[in-house]
Amino acid sequence: MCAVQAGFLGKRTLLVDKNNRPGAKIFISGGGRCNYTNLHTTGQQFVSANPHFCKSALSQWTVDDTISFFETYGITGQEKTLGQLFPESNKAKDIVAVFTQLCHELDQAMWLNTEVSSVELQGDGQFKVTMLRDGRAIEVIAPKVVVASGGLPVHKLGATDFGLKLAKNFGLNIIKPAPALVPLTITGKDQAWYEQLSGSSIFCRVSNDEISFEENILFTHWGLSGPAVLQISTYWRAGQEIELDLLPGQNILQIIQQERQANPKKALLSLLAGLYTRKFAEALSGRLPVHKNLASLSKADIELIEQVIHHFVVKPAGDKGYDKAEVMRGGVDTAELSSKTLEAKKVKGLFFGGECMDVTGWLGGYNFQWAWACGFVIAQNL
Numbered sequence: 001m002c003a004v005q006a007g008f009l010g011k012r013t014l015l016v017d018k019n020n021r022p023g024a025k026i027f028i029s030g031g032g033r034c035n036y037t038n039l040h041t042t043g044q045q046f047v048s049a050n051p052h053f054c055k056s057a058l059s060q061w062t063v064d065d066t067i068s069f070f071e072t073y074g075i076t077g078q079e080k081t082l083g084q085l086f087p088e089s090n091k092a093k094d095i096v097a098v099f100t101q102l103c104h105e106l107d108q109a110m111w112l113n114t115e116v117s118s119v120e121l122q123g124d125g126q127f128k129v130t131m132l133r134d135g136r137a138i139e140v141i142a143p144k145v146v147v148a149s150g151g152l153p154v155h156k157l158g159a160t161d162f163g164l165k166l167a168k169n170f171g172l173n174i175i176k177p178a179p180a181l182v183p184l185t186i187t188g189k190d191q192a193w194y195e196q197l198s199g200s201s202i203f204c205r206v207s208n209d210e211i212s213f214e215e216n217i218l219f220t221h222w223g224l225s226g227p228a229v230l231q232i233s234t235y236w237r238a239g240q241e242i243e244l245d246l247l248p249g250q251n252i253l254q255i256i257q258q259e260r261q262a263n264p265k266k267a268l269l270s271l272l273a274g275l276y277t278r279k280f281a282e283a284l285s286g287r288l289p290v291h292k293n294l295a296s297l298s299k300a301d302i303e304l305i306e307q308v309i310h311h312f313v314v315k316p317a318g319d320k321g322y323d324k325a326e327v328m329r330g331g332v333d334t335a336e337l338s339s340k341t342l343e344a345k346k347v348k349g350l351f352f353g354g355e356c357m358d359v360t361g362w363l364g365g366y367n368f369q370w371a372w373a374c375g376f377v378i379a380q381n382l
Contacts, residue, residue: 001099001371001372001374001375001376001379002146002148002353002374002375002376002378002379003015003099003103003106003108003110003375003379004099004102004103004106004108004375004379005375005376005379005380006108006379006382007102007103007106007107007108008106008379009379009380011379011382012107012108012109013108013109013146013382014108014109014110014111014140014142015103015108015109015110015111016111016114016116016129016131017110017111017112017113017114018113018114018115018116018158019112019113019157019158020112020113021112022096022099022100022110022112023095023096023099023100024157024158025150025154025157025159026092026095026096027092027093027096028092028154028157029092029368030086030092032091032092033086033087033090033091033092034086034087034091034092034094034095034368035080035084035085035086035364035365035368036066036070036077036085036086036087036095036365036368037063037066037067037077037085037365037368037369037372038063038082038083038084038085038364038365038366038369039063039079039083039085040082040083041058041062041063041083041365041366041369042058043055043058045361045362045366046359046360046361046362046366046370047180047234047235047329047359047360047361048334048358048359048360049175049333049334049335049358050334050335050358052339053334053337053339053359054339054359054370055339056339056340056377057339057342057370057373057374057376057377058369058370058373060373060376060377060380061372061373061375061376061377063369065372065376066369066372067085069372070087070095070098073098073101073102074094074098075087075088075089075094075095075098076088082215082364083364083365084364084365085365111131111133113133113134114131114132114133115131115132115133116129116130116131116162117130117131117132117137118130119145119166119169121170121347121350122141125143125348125349126141126142126143126349127141127142127143127144127145127349127350128140128141129141129142129145143349144349144350144351144382145349145350145351146351146352146353146378146382147163147166147167147350147351147352147353147356148163148352148353148354148356148371148374148375148378149162149163149166149356150163150354150355150356151163151177151327151328151331151355151356152177152179152322152325152328153179153322153323153324153325153326153327153328154322154323154325155322155323156323159322161177163331163332163352163356164177164331164332164356167332167336167344167352167356170344170346170347170350171346172332172333172336172344172346172347173332173333173335173336174330174331174332174333175330175331175332175333175358176330177328177329177330177331178328178329178330179233179319179320179321179322179324179325179328179329180233180234180325180326180327180328180329180360181230181231181233181234181325181326181327181360181362181363182230182233182319182320182321182324182325182326183220183222183223183224183225183229183230183233183319183320183324184223184224184225184229184233184236184242184314184316184318184319184320185222185223185316185317185318185319185320186222186223186224186314186316186317187317187318188317191222191223193283193286194219194220194221194222194223194224195221195222196283197219197279197280197283198219198220198221199218199219199220200218200219200277200279200280201216201217201218201219201226202216202217202246202276202277202280203215203216203248204216204217204228204244204245204246204248205228205244205245205248206228206229206231206232206242206243206244206245207232207242207243207244207245208232208235208236208240208241208242208243210235211232211235212232213227213228213231213232214228214248215227215228215231216228217229217244222320223316223317224314224316227363227364230326230363231362231363233319234329234360234362236316236319238318240315241313241314241315242313242314242315242316243311243312243313243314244312244313244314245309245310245311245312246276246308246309246310246312247275247309247310252305252306252309252310253302253305253306255271255275256268256271256294256297256302256305259271259294260294260295260297263294264293264294264295265293265294265295266293266294267290267291267292267293267294268288268289268290268291268292268293268294268297268305269281269282269285269290269291271294272284272288272290284308287304287308288301288304288305288308289301289304326363326367327355327360327361327367328355328360329358329360330358330360331355331356331357331358331359332352332356332357332358333357333358334357334358334359337352337357340377341377341378341380341381342357342374342377342378342381343378343381351378351381351382353371353374353375353377353378354367354370354371354374354375355367355371
């Protein structure tokens with residue numbers, strides 16, 4: 001996006017990618033369908049040590065700008081759940097094709113299979129960029145350098161800490177990185193309970209002391225995944241608990257009371273199987289008196305049911321790491337950058353964009369919107 005927007009302004013860029021094709025992360029996003037923006041984007045869906053930092057870039061390049069840009073080049077969006085916008089073709093490659101075609105038309109150079117080994121600031125204020133291309137070391141002198149190298153997920157796509165190392169070399173502070181939008185693991189005595197439910201998905205409210213999300217969760221043989229869990233993981237820290245409301249928007253006590261009046265001999269198991277799957281209802285047998293009929297439930301039973309259904313406490317052991325994470329949180333400290341231009345305050349001509357800085361969006365197209373906005377903003381200031 002930065003190369004394209006710079007091209008629109010008549011500026012020449014050299015785009016360097018260590019992979020053998022551009023847009024590797026775009027190709028795999030959304031299961032290959034590419035959720036390329038979100039209609040509900042505001043600054044509130046981004047996590048950063050400075051929660052206000054992202055607002056300037058997001059106001060300079062809006063969701064409407066993203067939609068118009070892609071529509072101009074033949075991609076019509078279709079909205080899925082919660083404002084998520086996908087190409088009508090459901091093909092991430094169509095998004096990549098827009099950029100590669102425009103780079104070609106705008107005569108923006110693109111070097112693939114090229115790895116940057118160092119970036120040095122020279123006495124004349126220009127940068128010497130040393131690269132390895134086709135087994136040969138090449139030096140390029142450039143007045144401006146844009147670091148849009150992503151975060152640490154996913155290593156098999158070529159993800160590295162290059163952007164963080166480069167920032168450190170120029171004396172910029174780094175907010176400690178960690179996996180985000182990542183499945184959470186359960187170990188110890190509770191692991192077997194999650195394993196038996198592997199593959200089961202239910203709609204939940206997942207909460208911690210900061211925030212809550214209402215979406216599906218997915219039980220796995222190693223713990224919890226699914227959209228709501230990925231969302232909360234960005235706000236989760238080791239040792240903390242999260243809480244699941246297994247029946248958001250409803251009251252299990254009212255449901256039991258109404259059903260008890262109509263059918264007092266009905267087993268709690270049957271009632272729960274009507275609210276969830278039979279498999280999930282049976283899994284609750286170790287935690288609830290599911291074989292009692294509704295009429296015989298004691299006050300203590302009722303309190304236990306309310307606690308388990310609406311306040312199910314989970315203490316994750318950890319997360320699945322960068323190779324299962326959607327994005328990275330942390331990165332180049334936003335205090336080191338101008339929010340209006342994304343240029344490093346200490347190093348004139350050095351810009352950072354996207355995931356390598358300390359701005360992390362929610363699941364659902366927000367990180368792409370941030371990437372497009374960064375690309376636009378930096379291009380205006382090159």
